[in-house]
Amino acid sequence: xxxxxxxxxxxxxxxxxxxxxxxxxxxxxxxxxxxxxxxxxxxxxxxxxxxxxxxxxxxxxxxxxxxxxxxxxxxxxxxxxxxxxxxxxxxxxxxxxxxxxxxxxxxxxxxxxxxxxxxxxxxxxxxxxxxxxxxxxxxxxxxxxxxxxxxxxxxxxxxxxxxxxxxxxxxxxxxxxxxxxxxxxxxxxxxxxxxxxxxxxxxxxxxxxxxxxxxxxxxxxxxxxxxxxxxxxxxxxxxxxxxxxxxxxxxxxxxxxxxxxxxxxxxxxxxxxxxxxxxxxxxxxxxxxxxxxxxxxxxxxxxxxxxxxxxxxxxxxxxxxxxxxxxxxxxxxxxxxxxxxxxxxxxxxxxxxxxxxxxxxxxxxxxxxxxxxxxxxxxxxxxxxxxxxxxxx
Amino acid sequence: xxxxxxxxxxxxxxxxxxxxxxxxxxxxxxxxxxxxxxxxxxxxxxxxxxxxxxxxxxxxxxxxxxxxxxxxxxxxxxxxxxxxxxxxxxxxxxxxxxxxxxxxxxxxxxxxxxxxxxxxxxxxxxxxxxxxxxxxxxxxxxxxxxxxxxxxxxxxxxxxxxxxxxxxxxxxxxxxxxxxxxxxxxxxxxxxxxxxxxxxxxxxxxxxxxxxxxxxxxxxxxxxxxxxxxxxxxxxxxxxxxxxxxxxxxxxxxxxxxxxxxxxxxxxxxxxxxxxxxxxxxxxxxxxxxxxxxxxxxxxxxxxxxxxxxxxxxxxxxxxxxxxxxxxxxxxxxxxxxxxxxxxxxx
Numbered sequence: 001x002x003x004x005x006x007x008x009x010x011x012x013x014x015x016x017x018x019x020x021x022x023x024x025x026x027x028x029x030x031x032x033x034x035x036x037x038x039x040x041x042x043x044x045x046x047x048x049x050x051x052x053x054x055x056x057x058x059x060x061x062x063x064x065x066x067x068x069x070x071x072x073x074x075x076x077x078x079x080x081x082x083x084x085x086x087x088x089x090x091x092x093x094x095x096x097x098x099x100x101x102x103x104x105x106x107x108x109x110x111x112x113x114x115x116x117x118x119x120x121x122x123x124x125x126x127x128x129x130x131x132x133x134x135x136x137x138x139x140x141x142x143x144x145x146x147x148x149x150x151x152x153x154x155x156x157x158x159x160x161x162x163x164x165x166x167x168x169x170x171x172x173x174x175x176x177x178x179x180x181x182x183x184x185x186x187x188x189x190x191x192x193x194x195x196x197x198x199x200x201x202x203x204x205x206x207x208x209x210x211x212x213x214x215x216x217x218x219x220x221x222x223x224x225x226x227x228x229x230x231x232x233x234x235x236x237x238x239x240x241x242x243x244x245x246x247x248x249x250x251x252x253x254x255x256x257x258x259x260x261x262x263x264x265x266x267x268x269x270x271x272x273x274x275x276x277x278x279x280x281x282x283x284x285x286x287x288x289x290x291x292x293x294x295x296x297x298x299x300x301x302x303x304x305x306x307x308x309x310x311x312x313x314x315x316x317x318x319x320x321x322x323x324x325x326x327x328x329x330x331x332x333x334x335x336x337x338x339x340x341x342x343x344x345x346x347x348x349x350x351x352x353x354x355x356x357x358x359x360x361x362x363x364x365x366x367x368x369x370x371x372x373x374x375x376x377x378x379x380x381x382x383x384x385x386x387x388x389x390x391x392x393x
Numbered sequence: 394x395x396x397x398x399x400x401x402x403x404x405x406x407x408x409x410x411x412x413x414x415x416x417x418x419x420x421x422x423x424x425x426x427x428x429x430x431x432x433x434x435x436x437x438x439x440x441x442x443x444x445x446x447x448x449x450x451x452x453x454x455x456x457x458x459x460x461x462x463x464x465x466x467x468x469x470x471x472x473x474x475x476x477x478x479x480x481x482x483x484x485x486x487x488x489x490x491x492x493x494x495x496x497x498x499x500x501x502x503x504x505x506x507x508x509x510x511x512x513x514x515x516x517x518x519x520x521x522x523x524x525x526x527x528x529x530x531x532x533x534x535x536x537x538x539x540x541x542x543x544x545x546x547x548x549x550x551x552x553x554x555x556x557x558x559x560x561x562x563x564x565x566x567x568x569x570x571x572x573x574x575x576x577x578x579x580x581x582x583x584x585x586x587x588x589x590x591x592x593x594x595x596x597x598x599x600x601x602x603x604x605x606x607x608x609x610x611x612x613x614x615x616x617x618x619x620x621x622x623x624x625x626x627x628x629x630x631x632x633x634x635x636x637x638x639x640x641x642x643x644x645x646x647x648x649x650x651x652x653x654x655x656x657x658x659x660x661x662x663x664x665x666x667x668x669x670x671x672x673x674x675x676x677x678x679x680x681x682x683x684x685x686x687x688x689x690x691x692x693x694x695x696x697x698x699x700x701x702x703x704x705x706x707x708x709x710x711x712x713x714x715x716x717x718x719x720x721x722x723x724x725x726x727x728x729x730x731x732x733x734x735x736x737x738x739x740x
Binding site: 084117 | 545643
């Protein structure tokens with residue numbers, strides 16, 4: 001009887017503990033002289049070449065802003081946590097950054113990571129700039145989630161538009177190559193629906209895993225299909241493997257790569273094989289002669305005089321930081337989460353000096369821009385050069 | 394004054410908490426655990442919750458590998474089955490929490506029976522290969538069977554409700570996960586002391602001798618797979634509820650290796666070892682962070698290269714344990730206890 005009584009008392013007290021209020025709300029991450037921004041990113045894992053430089057981008061932009069006196073008298077402090085591109089670690093970092101570091105803005109490391117945090121982001125009302133460019137990050141509308149560029153879907157749509165409307169190919173035969181993951185499937189859905197819009201059908205689809213070193217099977221199969229264009233939704237390694245093996249089998253086609261392959265490395269690694277490559281990108285190159293890029297180069301070289309040219313993902317970091325800064329400036333000295341979101345949603349045609357297209361948000365859509373450029377390799381310069389101006393899909 | 398802990402009955406000898414002091418310590422520990430989340434705040438509570446879920450998973454693989462000697466690299470796949478069963482039962486079939494979790498664990502246990510089948514013919518490396526193959530099959534099925542699992546997109550898990558209370562924050566989850574973990578520990582501890590547990594240990598130590606003694610190898614090996622997968626299913630189910638959105642990316646092949654690492658570090662063939670291992674692996678990054686904060690001023694490399702140091706420390710811990718303390722933290726714990734018991738005399 002005594003045991004039962006103890007148990008009952010214990011259960012009742014535990015149930016009562018449930019009802020105690022969780023922490024009182026305050027303007028998290030903002031003090032009189034600082035604004036904290038939390039980043040969960042890959043510093044030691046599989047996509048460090050992309051996310052590592054992106055993180056440098058945030059850091060250097062905010063350092064530049066701090067050196068100019070900060071934002072409305074406050075300095076920006078960037079807190080970085082490593083998640084090795086793993087979802088559970090990113091969720092852990094989210095909690096740490098939010099509850100321990102008390103950050104004002106959060107930047108998660110990928111599509112799966114952001115999706116796993118949807119409910120938490122909504123509940124905690126934390127402004128989030130996701131690294132993922134998947135359309136379903138922002139459609140349907142999520143008040144606290146923003147993306148800093150055009151989406152993966154926009155990139156695919158623009159490829160079709162370029163082939164049909166700019167190159168004027170009447171009945172192009174288009175194949176699709178991607179890994180068998182959500183990243184590949186997102187592209188596949190966009191490719192089939194855009195093809196349908198133009199009254200086309202994909203000639204074939206091939207599966208090529210990310211990080212692959214061999215694509216001869218896929219090249220053989222493409223050789224049988226003989227497509228005019230191949231949409232390549234891959235990462236750098238597998239794209240280079242695809243280009244090389246296609247050249248080995250003297251496959252005559254044009255490979256159209258997206259955001260994650262459209263960087264100067266593809267020319268440097270692919271060599272002659274990259275001649276058959278075209279790429280779609282939201283961000284300009286380090287070498288481009290435009291005012292925005294001059295600021296990027298001068299500032300970065302000021303802090304790190306011996307640094308090698310940074311990649312496009314560095315530019316994404318830079319632009320993300322620029323958008324956050326603009327939102328913070330507009331929200332004024334007495335900002336809170338809601339006024340920050342409202343001021344972000346009021347950004348219209350923010351000019352990055354050509355680092356990316358004009359940036360606008362609206363209270364309905366949190367996609368920064370639709371502008372993209374098409375790039376092609378330049379063997380003499382050993383890098384990609386733009387062949388179009390900013391285009392909308 | 395008593396000069397030793399002498400037992401006068403079998404009951405006293407078999408008791409889990411043998412002395413008054415241990416009972417007092419346990420009571421103190423329980424009180425500490427009840428107040429812990431109020432003192433620790435949401436982040437530490439989150440870490441402890443994950444460690445508790447990992448403890449249940451580690452118990453599962455310890456039963457199979459540590460007690461029965463069947464090395465498995467398919468534990469991550471069982472955890473995935475548990476998580477997906479819970480998600481599907483809750484989101485699609487509309488099962489309430491109290492029904493979904495045990496059902497999911499049972500489904501996982503039944504899939505464990507299927508994998509357990511080949512273990513009757515396969516041993517050692519061959520069994521490892523079979524379980525790895527099973528992991529790949531599970532991964533493939535989850536990605537391909539889109540109508541059921543939503544494929545690589547992943548699926549959301551509704552918030553569990555108990556007596557009308559929505560369990561939707563770290564503290565509420567703490568009071569859900571910790572009691573379940575305690576029950577799981579108690580059940581495993583008791584199971585090991587029964588005929589079944591002894592049969593498992595006999596199979597681990599030498600299966601031929603076990604069979605000669607009359608242990609039904611087929612039955613006990615399959616039971617071990619069943620119980621081990623049940624635990625994995627439980628851990629997976631709780632994980633799904635806690636993380637709220639699961640996809641195949643949550644359950645990579647390396648998850649099985651992580652669990653194996655936990656019991657190697659904690660101590661194979663020991664219940665307490667599972668707890669130590671799970672705690673150590675989940676808490677190690679926090680420990681290194683504290684070290685980096687404390688020693689950061691004299692060794693700035695710890696701060697600059699924090700992320701690399703963290704990964705290296707983890708690898709180093711496993712290597713050092715394998716070389717210097719193959720019995721894991723549990724073995725070290727026992728040695729330390731004996732040392733203080735007989736202090737200042739070494740005998």
